[in-house]
Amino acid sequence: MSQAHFLTQGSTMQVGEWLLNIDRQSINDGDIERELDPLLFKLLSYFIENDGRIISRKELVENIWQQSFVDDNAINRAISELRKALKSTKQPGQSIKTHYRKGYSLFLPLCSPPKESKIQPQNLKTNITPEALPAQPLTKSLQRKYSSWLFIVALILITAALWLYSEPAKTTSTSSSSKPYLMLKGETISWHKGLYANLLLPPDKSKLAYTLKNVEQKIFSDLYVMDLKNRKEYLIDSGYVAALGWSDDGEKLFYYKCSDSDYSSCIHLQASHLKSGEIKKEPMQDHSIEVREVTQYNEIGDIAVFRRNKYRGITHLNALYAYDKSTGEELRITTPNIAGTGDYFLTSISNPNRIIFERHNLGQSEIYIANLDGSSLQRLATNSHKVWAATFSKKSNSLIWYNRFDSKIDSYSLDSMQLEKAVEAPIDAANYVYPLSKKSLLISTDLHDYDVGILDLKTATTNYIASADRHEQDALALKNEKIYFSTRYGQKLKHWLKTNNQYFNITDKLGTEKKIIAANSTSTQLLSYSNKQLEVLNAKDYSVIKKWKIPHQINLAAIKNNKVAIIYTNADSQNNELMLLNTENNNRVVSDIDTPISLAWFDDARLIVNAKHKQFLILNSLTNTYSMLTTPDSITNIKPSLITMASNDTTLFLATEQEVYNVALNTMQDPKSVFKLKPYNYISNIKVNNDKLAVSFLSTSNLNSIKLYTENAPKY
The missing domain is CATH 2.120.10.30 (TolB, C-terminal domain)
Structure with a gap:
């Protein structure tokens, strides 16, 4: 079985109207940038390296899939997806030609682009056209070329x-x-x-x-x-x-x-x-x-x-x-x-x-x-x-x-x-x-109904704070047996404190826009987010201690001493990113971890990060460097189902849709189930403070x- 030799790093290639970037494994035509899946990138690279000749299906199997047999449907699907990826208003015609009972060949011209013609990714647009074009069947008619005069007329009509x-x-x-x-x-x-x-x-x-x-x-x-x-x-x-x-x-x-x-x-x-x-x-x-x-x-x-x-x-x-x-x-x-x-x-x-x-x-x-x-x-x-x-x-x-x-x-x-x-x-x-x-x-x-379960980590007992006229969520266990939670009515929030089986409405102190997303280990400070502003609040009078303007949607946050870590969705790229902040200065550090999903503090300086990688990562907040965290299979197997994490000084809590596990931070071994929901209930968030785990969950059985x-x- 032969080994395919692909294009070298650092090079680019003009493929029809597309500029292929080898390092980014992406193509762009000046208006659109598309990241190619690994299979499509390999397939396109092989067509480029063998331009001018017909490549049989058997050759593709041996050099792309590198297997002795691949189902015909898999090959058809890959060719179809590559054709779709290579299609745009600037490149509407045929890209991969089918030769009946022989194979396929690249149908686009190739050349090395001049340096000044390279397109910068930040100038690309996300939308293809300002108005949808008529749909075409998923057959050979997809591959017909548009004549130049028709394209010009279409542009004039759209502009008008x-x-x-x-x-x-x-x-x-x-x-x-x-x-x-x-x-x-x-x-x-x-x-x-x-x-x-x-x-x-x-x-x-x-x-x-x-x-x-x-x-x-x-x-x-x-x-x-x-x-x-x-x-x-x-x-x-x-x-x-x-x-x-x-x-x-x-x-x-x-x-x-x-x-x-x-x-x-x-x-x-x-x-x-x-x-x-x-x-x-x-x-x-x-x-x-x-x-x-x-x-x-x-x-x-x-x-x-x-x-x-x-x-x-x-x-x-x-x-x-x-x-x-x-x-x-x-x-x-x-x-x-x-x-x-x-x-x-x-x-x-x-x-x-x-x-x-x-x-x-x-x-x-x-x-x-x-x-x-x-x-x-x-x-x-x-x-x-x-x-x-x-x-x-x-x-x-x-x-x-x-x-x-x-x-x-x-x-x-x-x-x-x-x-x-x-x-x-x-x-x-x-x-x-x-x-x-x-x-x-x-x-x-x-x-649907929202409810909160409070697990006492010392006694292993659970209490629920459900009430008929409220939908409790985003709970925090504060000092002196106080439980904070919010309820939502449309876009407006109400804020509550529960203590001694009594409910106190504190909305007038926090307003209807702020969402409390975390508290420090001593419950003296709360972290809130609203209107693209992140604030550290005094837990006694809710006055603002520190604030930052964050022009993105914050999904998750954790505070440890003077350090704040947030995961947000970048408003431009729509990708998840992780940012580190300090309550004592205005420094902002953005990690280059790819697609962080959840996080929890490992110790005073380091974070455990669940990203799209196969393993967990350890991020040093002082140096902004990270490495893989070695975990046993019993923890690694939880990762694909993991929705969020939380930690205190000794324990990491891992939450799937219906169950919470705890793991000792000093050993990172033997996860144990500590909280499990009934069918049709789903965990939305967990927070751990003051030896209590607050589990916010959704019920779907009313x-x-x-x-x-x-x-x-x-x-x-």
Whole structure:
């Protein structure tokens, strides 16, 4: 088996309109920069080194995969993804040519770029075009060249459209002082004694699919479809089932059904003839999609768009893929940030066919529109919280979603390519919210609740501070048996102290914007964050001791003596970064650790950092240097499921979604489980102070219902 020889470090190569940077393993064309996956980089490098000849599939297997056998689907997928990566408005034509029964060859010209033509990464734009281009099939038509005169005309039309809509956009600015208000009246349209979840609407909004779990009678779910015109419910299936998506005409519902609760054996099914008395259920068309890895599946004509996890080998990172049922070609169409959980399909629109999806980053989410092959990507909006559901209005040619934290209906006009004025529309706390129009909302009422468990590390006893009218979160165990926690109502916070089974509202001292994110070991200082400002507060009177302006979203913080460490999402790159601060000076030190996710103090000077690496890291806060931390397999095996960490002077606490482990810092051996949640409860945060571990968690098992909200009396 031969060994491929790739391009040397420090060199660049002009590949068509793309500049290939060997060190960064990236390409850019002056407008776009794309980082190539290791496999795609190796594949492109091999094509470059063998330019001018046809490379067989066998040769690719031996030199790229370096195996004796590779499945044909894997080769097809890699070639398709490389073609997609090499496609842009500047490079629209064919890049990798297929030679029937022979192999592939590079179809782009090569040359060494002059020094002055090198493009600096900081000048690159993140959006491909200001307006989505018509979608193309995932077949040979994707490879047709655009003529130069058509491209010039398109640029002129786009420029004219942007100019024409620049003035009207001013009149619909969301900064206007007069906010529209919509009074909605709620009507319960489905109520069974159980848990409604997994709500899905087809693009035409004629039906609603949902699962219902009867918590008293059975552990599995019923899958229903409701005809929204006559409100009739149809039972589709029962068992370990969940809806995956719809066909674009709303005539087929796709779902999966598993043989047991661990979802180890599942099949994909489709239901049709939903309005008849004889619902037709059959297996979905057989293709290469791995069932266990797919959590969404929608069909738009002959193209299936689905969501698959384990992108880049990360368990909870999801990307969207397209599958052409007529040709069997599969193509990854989105490239999510590693600092987040990836991309989530929202809806599709037609004429031309395009998809709308949401990118779930740490600290914020983004809504995008793109063609079915992932091209012409356009970011439409950025939100502080996830949307999870959106619909398209043909009447107004706009995308609509509900901001549950600001209690307002947001919309984006695809005519003006502008956000429209938000409309305030208070409703009940909701799990899913689908706008049927700009004046009607379909919701499932909230099945979530937040609670806090306080584990006494000396006595190994746990107390919960749940109350019926509060949603407790972000708790801290302070001195003198005081427990701090906050509750959230929309974007506003309320702050509480619990002592001797009494609750004291301290919101007037902290305000509704500040979020308390940490406390020092003596509980004399609190760390707060709001409006891009980080503050150290006196725990007695809440006066400000020290403050910093942080122009990014802070995700996690830890304070030790005079040192503060924070993990934040960089507003420009959208990547996680780690910063070190000192309460006694204005020094700021940014670590170059790649994608830190969580941290905890190891001692007075060093931090344990959980990053995307296979091992934990030790960061010296004095020298800003780090090294790998050697841990036994029992700790390393926890890392892929780890969501956060905390520590006191002797112990490191590792939290997964449902369990907390402790490890002695002096040995870093033998993790032991100290806190475990019941099913359908999920840990969101942990803090350890004063020999008490505060565990904030989310419960998802409250009984709920489906409501339809319609306009009652609008006021302006």
